[in-house]
Amino acid sequence: MLDLQASYEAVRITAGVYRRSGRTLRVGGRQRMEFVQALLDTDLSTAAADVCVESAVVSDQGRPLGLAVVLIGDDQVDLVVEAPSEWFDAVVTASSHYDVTLGEDGATPVQVEGPRAWTVVADIGRRDIRHLGQRECVAAQVDGTPALLARTGTTGEHGYLVLMSDDTGLATLAARAEKVGGGLIDPAVLPRVWLESGHPAQTGQSGVLSQVRPGAQEWIGAALTATPVSTTTDPADSLVVEPPQALDLVAHHCVPVFFKDVDCPPVGSLAVVDGKVIGWVVVQTPRAGQPDGLGLVMLDERHTGIGTDIQVGSVAGRVVTQPLIGLLSHIEEVGAEPVLDPPASCCADPSVGWQLV
Numbered sequence: 641m642l643d644l645q646a647s648y649e650a651v652r653i654t655a656g657v658y659r660r661s662g663r664t665l666r667v668g669g670r671q672r673m674e675f676v677q678a679l680l681d682t683d684l685s686t687a688a689a690d691v692c693v694e695s696a697v698v699s700d701q702g703r704p705l706g707l708a709v710v711l712i713g714d715d716q717v718d719l720v721v722e723a724p725s726e727w728f729d730a731v732v733t734a735s736s737h738y739d740v741t742l743g744e745d746g747a748t749p750v751q752v753e754g755p756r757a758w759t760v761v762a763d764i765g766r767r768d769i770r771h772l773g774q775r776e777c778v779a780a781q782v783d784g785t786p787a788l789l790a791r792t793g794t795t796g797e798h799g800y801l802v803l804m805s806d807d808t809g810l811a812t813l814a815a816r817a818e819k820v821g822g823g824l825i826d827p828a829v830l831p832r833v834w835l836e837s838g839h840p841a842q843t844g845q846s847g848v849l850s851q852v853r854p855g856a857q858e859w860i861g862a863a864l865t866a867t868p869v870s871t872t873t874d875p876a877d878s879l880v881v882e883p884p885q886a887l888d889l890v891a892h893h894c895v896p897v898f899f900k901d902v903d904c905p906p907v908g909s910l911a912v913v914d915g916k917v918i919g920w921v922v923v924q925t926p927r928a929g930q931p932d933g934l935g936l937v938m939l940d941e942r943h944t945g946i947g948t949d950i951q952v953g954s955v956a957g958r959v960v961t962q963p964l965i966g967l968l969s970h971i972e973e974v975g976a977e978p979v980l981d982p983p984a985s986c987c988a989d990p991s992v993g994w995q996l997v
Contacts, residue, residue, distance in 0.1 A: 645929025647829040650822035655754040662722035664747040669740035692790040748807040755968040765789040770975035782809030796837030797969040832925040838962035897957040904935030905953035
């Protein structure tokens with residue numbers, strides 16, 4: 641496994657591979673789409689076969705509990721879900737009210753991300769990789785084992801999800817990434833790249849999602865309403881949704897904050913402006929060899945403007961916007977050779993915006 645800096649560079653410059661966290665479900669039966677719809681915040685009414693959809697999974701009060709990637713096939717729906725175990729228990733109970741089959745098949749979801757990610761999966765799908773569109777899903781094979789290949793990612797770079805029946809193909813995909821200068825990355829780097837690119841792990845930044853669709857209220861219980869959504873692949877690193885002390889906030893929002901030449905302070909550190917506490921750190925990300933720190937900070941909405949300077953713990957921070965960096969994948973075409981040499985590093989100067997240098 642690559643170290644944090646090499647992992648960051650793989651995702652941003654070449655290709656990084658990691659096993660996506662979460663559990664996999666397979667839903668079949670006549671009412672499979674109605675059932676899956678009841679689990680999600682995203683409208684599936686126009687979703688066709690051979691597409692994938694990303695969504696929050698929510699409680700009956702609209703509270704985000706986790707994230708799901710939904711791969712829709714002709715006669716079945718596969719889900720990769722990061723949510724508390726109680727949510728899965730509720731899903732099993734709910735399935736008895738629908739004409740569906742439900743199984744946890746133990747499939748292995750592997751994510752491939754980076755400007756050169758397409759080279760890792762170029763020949764495993766049943767379609768020319770150049771013609772696989774965003775959110776499309778096709779049958780694939782890895783080492784002769786059936787799989788699904790979907791074009792979807794979490795970092796803002798070219799991204800592909802490979803859903804395999806077991807984990808034997810992970811080493812194959814990692815070896816392919818190594819050939820282009822990447823490899824198997826340390827998942828601890830993901831909060832950094834997610835925050836840079838505004839990955840939907842920050843879904844519901846205002847603290848409110850739309851109400852869950854009718855039908856779900858019948859079975860999602862109160863036990864699910866108190867669980868925060870995780871913003872990393874490590875269950876221990878969850879989004880802190882309650883303040884570390886009583887705060888007088890009119891309304892609050894999660895915003896990315898830049899810390900020049902220093903690490904982001906620890907989770908729970910208080911944010912201060914003019915001697916008044918206005919928020920706290922909810923996600924601390926690693927610097928991963930980069931010059932500056934980044935964190936996700938819950939702030940009083942009166943202090944969330946881009947460029948606002950705040951004090952967090954003992955260090956100065958500045959509110960920035962997303963995406964926080966320029967992305968090589970925005971200028972490099974799938975199926976083509978690189979159009980420029982990779983940058984020495986990705987860094988930021990909040991006075992001029994984030995850019996590749």
